[in-house]
Amino acid sequence: MSNVVQKLGAKKRAAIIEASLKKRHAKERRLRAYGVAAIIFAIGFLVTLLSTVIGNGYTALQQTQVKIDLEIPIAKLLNDEGQFDEKRLRRYGWGSSIKKSFRTNFPDVTDRMAQRALGELVSANAGFELRQLVEAAGPEATLPTSFWVKTSDDVDMLMKGRMDRNLPEQQRRLSDQQIAWVDALVADGKIRKVFNTTFFTAADSREPESAGILGAVVGSALALMVTVILSLPLAVMAAIYLEYFAKPGKVTDFIEVNINNLAAVPSIVFGLLGLSVFLGFFGLPRSAPLVGGMVLALMTLPTIIIATRASIRAVPTSIRDAALGIGASRMQAALDHVLPLAAPGILTGTIIGLAQALGETAPLIMIGMVAFIVDVPTSVTSPATALPVQIFIWADSAERAFYERSSLAIVVLLLFLIAMNLTAVMLRRKFEKKW
C-alpha cells in the first residue's frame, strides 16, 4: 500500500492521506460519540427513574378528607367515675354513625345498594380513627360538632386526578353515580385535601389511607442498629489482625480469599443462611429485626473490613514505627496510635456499608420480614418489616393508592441514603489528612 502511495505524485499522495486521515478521525469521533451517548443514556435513566418516583409519589403527601356533621354523645361513653368505659366505647357504633351522618348529605338516596355505594366513599377505618381522636381528647373535652374524616382511597385517587373519569364505568373503581356524589360534595365544600400525617406516623394497614411507613422505618433502624453493633467491632478487629498480626501463610490467604468472595455472594444466599441457621437451627424469632440485623451484619462485614484495612494502610508507617520505637507493644501501637488516626476512614466505610444494608431487601424477605405487620415494632425481637420490604409489599398491592405510597416510601428511602452518603463524604472531607 505505502509503495503504491509513494509512486503517486505528491498531490495525489496528499489527497489519499488526507482522505484516510479523515476516515480515521471520523472513527475516533464515532468512538467519542458512543461514549457520550452511553453516559447520556445512563444519566437520562437516572433522571427518568427519579422523576417517575417523585412524580408518582408526591401526591401521597396529601390525604383527602370529607366533612361529617356528628354530635358524639360523650356522656354515653363514660362510666360512673367520669372516665371512658372500654365496653361502652367498643359498643358505640363509630363507623355506622359516621355513615349515617354522611348519608344526610344525600337524603334522596334510599335504595340499600345505593346507600352501600355511598358508604364506600368514606374510609373503612374512619370510625376507628374517630374513636382514637375522641379518646385522645379526653372525657372532659368539648367535642366539635363536625369532623373531617378520611375518604376511601378511591375518592382520594379521584381527587388527585389519579383516576381517569373518561374510562368506561366498568374499568373504574368508582361508578358514575359515586363520582357524581363526590362532585356534589366538592361543590358543597365538604371535601378537602390536607397533609398526610398518617403516612409518617402509622405502620402498615390493609386500607391505603391508614397505611404509613413508621413501622418499616423503625424496623429498619432496629435492624441497622443490630448490624452496626455486630459488624463494626468485628470488622475493625479482623482488619487489625490482618494488617498487623497475621503471619503470611495459608490460613491468612484463606481468610482473605473468603472475605473477598463473601463480598460477591448474592444477597439472597445470605438470606438462605439466615433462614436455615438463625431461624432453623438456633430457633430465633421469625420476622425479627434482630435476625435481619445479623444477616445484614454478615453481608456488610466484608465491606467494612476492606474499608478499615484501606484506612489503616493510609496511616503512615512512621506513626507506628515511632510508637514501637518508644517502647509501645504492637497491640498498643495498633490500638492507641494507628486506630484513632484511621477512625474517620473506618467511620466513612461503615456508613457506606450501612447505606447498602439499608437498601437490601431479598435477605430480609427470606427471614420473614415481609409479613403484614400493623404495629410499630418496640424491640429487636418483635415482628417487623423494613423500609425497602415495605416498598416491595406496597408495589405488589393492587390498589392504585398503594402504588402512590410505595413511590413516596422510595423517596423517603432515597433521602435516608443520600443523607448517609453525604455524612460519609463530609466526614471524609473534614478529617481527611494529607501526610
Place this chain on the structure above:
Amino acid sequence: MTFFTSFSSLALLIVVIAIATYLFSRRKVTQAAAADHVKPHSLARYYGLYAGAWALLPAFLVLVVWTLGSQPFIDANVQTLLVQAYPDLEKGFLDLKLAQVQNIAAGLIESQDETLLKLADDYAEALQQASNLRTSIVLLAMLVAVIYAYRRVSPALKARILFETLLRRAFFIAAAIAIVTTVGIIASLLIEAVRFFSQYGLLDFFFGTHWSPNVALREVAAGAADEDVGGSTGSFGMLPVMAGTLLVATIAMAVALPIGLFAAIYMAEFASKRVRDVVKPTLEVLAGVPTVVYGFFAALTAAPFFRAIGLNLGLDVSAQSALAAGAVMGVMIIPFISSLSDDVITAVPQSLRDGALGLGSTRGEMVTKVVLPAAFPGLVGAFLLAISRAIGETMIVVMAAGVSAKLTANPLESVTTVTVQIVMLLTGDTAFDSLKTLSAFALGITLFTATLLLNIAALTAARRLGQRYE
C-alpha cells in the same frame, strides 16, 4: 423477677459488674504497689482490663450459648407434650399447634381450648424456669471467674501480656468469621440440598425440563416420590428456570456491557477532568439506588412501556416480560461495569499510550488497538463479575419477571429465574422440610456455586492482567 431474667437486663448486669471489676482490680493493684513500694509489671489499666475481661467473657459466652441453645430443647419438650395431647395429628398441624401454644404463652392470642391453654401454661412455666436457671448459671459463671481473676491481680502479674494475648486471639476469631460464614453458607445449603436429592433424582433436577413445584402442596409419602416424578409430587427439573435466568442475564449484559464499556472508555481516555468529576459520582448514584427501587421501576414503568411499544408494533409483549426485567437490570449493572472497566483501563501503563500516539495513531486508534487489547483480561474479569451480579440479583426479577417456568428464548415472554423461585418457594406457608422448600436450597447451592465459579474466574482473569504489567 422477670426483669432480672430477661436477656437485655442480664446483659446490662454483666456489663455493670465487669466495669466494677475493672475499677476494683485497678485500685487493688495500685494500692498493693504503693504499699509494697514496687512498680507493677504493667500499666494499672491492664489489670483492670484483665479482670474485666474475665468478668465479661465467660458470662457472656454462657448467656449467648444458653439463650440460643435452650429454645430448641423447650420446643422439643412441648412437642412431645403436643404429640401426647394430639396423638393423631400430622406434623404440619403439630407445628401449627406449637406456634399457637407459643403465642398463647406470650399473651399474643387468646384461646378457649382447654388443652392448648394447659400446654401454654406448661410452656410459659418451662420458659420461666429456663430463664431463672439461665440467670443463676450466668451469675455463677461470672462469680467464679471474677473471684479467680481478682485474686490473681497483683503487681507481679503480667497483666498486659495476658490481656494482649487474649485480644490477639479475639482478633483472629473476628477475622476467621469470614471463613465461618462461608462454611455456614455451604453447610446449610448442602445439608438441605442433600435432603432434597435423597428424595429427588440428581439428574432429574439438573436436566429435567419441567418445573412446577406447586403440585407438591399435596404431600405424598416420600417413598412414592421416586416412582411418580412429575405426577402428584410436583416436578423439579431446573432447566427452564436456568434458561430463564440466563435469558434475563443475557439481556442485562446486552444493555450493560456496551453502555458501561463505552462510558468507561470515554471517561478514562477522552473526558476532561471536569466532566469526569461530575459524571463519575453521578454513575455511582446509579449503583447506590437499592435494587427494590429498580424492581419497582421495572414492574410499574418499564414493563407497561415495553408492552405499549409492542402493541404499536403488533407484538404480544407479556406484562412480565424478560425484556423489561433484563433491561432494567442492565441499567443497574452499568455503573458496576463502567467503574471496574475504568479501573482496568487506567491501570494500563502510560508508556503504551505514549508509544501508540508517538507512532502517529489517533487517540481512537490508540484506544481500540493498544489500550483495550492490553486491558482485555481485566475487562473479561469485570464482565464475569457483572454476570455473577446479574444471575444473583433478586428484587428486580421478583417484582418484574414471572413465576411460571417456560423453556423459551423469546425475550417478550414471561420467564422465571433461580432467585425468583427461591423467594417463591420459601415465602408463604409451607412446612419447612417439604420437598418444595428443600428444592429452594438445591437452587440456592446451584446459584452459590455458579457465582463462586464466576468470581474465581474473574479474579484469575484480573490477576493475569496484573502480572502482565508488573
